[in-house]
Amino acid sequence: MSLIREVNFDGIVGPTHHYAGLSFGNVASANNAGSQSNPRAAALQGLEKMRALHALGVEQAVLPPQERPDLATLRRLGFSGREGDLLARVAAQAPALLSACSSASSMWCANAATVAPSSDTDDARVHLTPANLHDRFHRAIEPPTTTRVLRAIFSDTARFVVHEPLPAHAATADEGAANHTRLAANHTASGVHLFVYGRDDADAQAPQPQRFPARHTRAASEAVARLHRLDPARCVFAQQHPAAIDAGVFHHDVIGVGNESLLLLHEDALLDQERVLAELQHAAGDWLQIVEVSRDELSIAEAVSSYLFNSQLVTRPDGQMVLVLPQECSQSDAVCMLLDRILAEHNPVSDLMFVEVRESMRNGGGPACLRLRVPLSIEELGTLHQGVRYTPALGERLGGWVRRHYRDRLSEADLADPALLQESRDALDELSQLLGLGNIYPFQLV
Numbered sequence: 001m002s003l004i005r006e007v008n009f010d011g012i013v014g015p016t017h018h019y020a021g022l023s024f025g026n027v028a029s030a031n032n033a034g035s036q037s038n039p040r041a042a043a044l045q046g047l048e049k050m051r052a053l054h055a056l057g058v059e060q061a062v063l064p065p066q067e068r069p070d071l072a073t074l075r076r077l078g079f080s081g082r083e084g085d086l087l088a089r090v091a092a093q094a095p096a097l098l099s100a101c102s103s104a105s106s107m108w109c110a111n112a113a114t115v116a117p118s119s120d121t122d123d124a125r126v127h128l129t130p131a132n133l134h135d136r137f138h139r140a141i142e143p144p145t146t147t148r149v150l151r152a153i154f155s156d157t158a159r160f161v162v163h164e165p166l167p168a169h170a171a172t173a174d175e176g177a178a179n180h181t182r183l184a185a186n187h188t189a190s191g192v193h194l195f196v197y198g199r200d201d202a203d204a205q206a207p208q209p210q211r212f213p214a215r216h217t218r219a220a221s222e223a224v225a226r227l228h229r230l231d232p233a234r235c236v237f238a239q240q241h242p243a244a245i246d247a248g249v250f251h252h253d254v255i256g257v258g259n260e261s262l263l264l265l266h267e268d269a270l271l272d273q274e275r276v277l278a279e280l281q282h283a284a285g286d287w288l289q290i291v292e293v294s295r296d297e298l299s300i301a302e303a304v305s306s307y308l309f310n311s312q313l314v315t316r317p318d319g320q321m322v323l324v325l326p327q328e329c330s331q332s333d334a335v336c337m338l339l340d341r342i343l344a345e346h347n348p349v350s351d352l353m354f355v356e357v358r359e360s361m362r363n364g365g366g367p368a369c370l371r372l373r374v375p376l377s378i379e380e381l382g383t384l385h386q387g388v389r390y391t392p393a394l395g396e397r398l399g400g401w402v403r404r405h406y407r408d409r410l411s412e413a414d415l416a417d418p419a420l421l422q423e424s425r426d427a428l429d430e431l432s433q434l435l436g437l438g439n440i441y442p443f444q445l446v
């Protein structure tokens, strides 16, 4: 069997990045609602993170942003007429809809899809299921373009399957890889899959969060496991602790992260956590190492404010692991003490790297939210669309493209500006050519 390594696909932040408080239950999104954003800095911070990961020796790729404002959705909602007039009318009559249809939320591509590598699937193909993101309106409009983009990149159907998103209904609400962790002795070995959901509609007894929504259902996780043709004996399904959701843990990747043989999570992440971890250990075997962080070491509130668990845990070519943390973590004494413990103990983590992704963090997206992990063999990597693979030269070109097209400040009032729509389309048109993706955007398809 050929070697598998992890490719991190990072979302490029779109030109309309702004703070609109669209994600009830996501503390940072609520706290920064209405403040001024800097789309240019946001996109450059993302590119700098990719450069740093690539320099570590991690395979890196990009996913393009979506067309925003999404005029096609606004027209479906009854707004009509010439584009400039339409924007003015939405801004006057339904500003919240204009915000939602202008969100750059596709940058958080841990929510783009769930992925299973060919080593784990019954038909030895790589499976991807785009998430329907049903729970939040501004995110539920992402899946059609996400599916089109993934199909353009993973077009070789002998090696890849890009499924349809699950039915767009509350019963099958799916938030993608942010609620999924694959663990394996190493990337090439066959893995076990931890699927975390927020609610199980089939279990009336299960406790529910009281304050904030549980965005993802067990039925969705089970459907994805079936679609991906995974071995049921190697899948573990676990409910997120409702108290964690109520404290702002809207996705599991805010409270746990895993890579290869290591799972790092907070002791209050899951309901019935002891039983779940025993089940996981049993499904995995003795290679799996679980590091639990106690509430005495770090409260859930501090986990949410620092975003420690939203770090990327990656394996360097020398086999050592690096924790890629948001800069904000360095400001918390509790987090620093905990990091010292993790580095001192016997586990594969040997280094820390801090990255600045403040613009994304202020909307509740840390380093891990910004990437979709796709474990691929060398042959699979050679078969996907090569234009999206990160190289320092591509990074340079993308940096120049951002500087040419992006504004350095944006407020909600700017979203109705027809010039912003034109700037965004010009930027995306050039980007799709730069990445060699062909016509993927609605404005290019008409």
Ligand SMILES: NCCC[C@H](NC(=O)CCC(=O)O)C(=O)O
Binding pocket: 018, 019, 020, 021, 022, 023, 026, 029, 030, 103, 105, 108, 110, 111, 136, 139, 178, 250, 251, 363, 364, 365, 366, 369
């Ligand atoms: N995985 C991280 C996702 C963060 C994302 N935030 C947002 O959409 C906030 C957008 C805003 O409020 O403007 C979300 O909650 O789904």
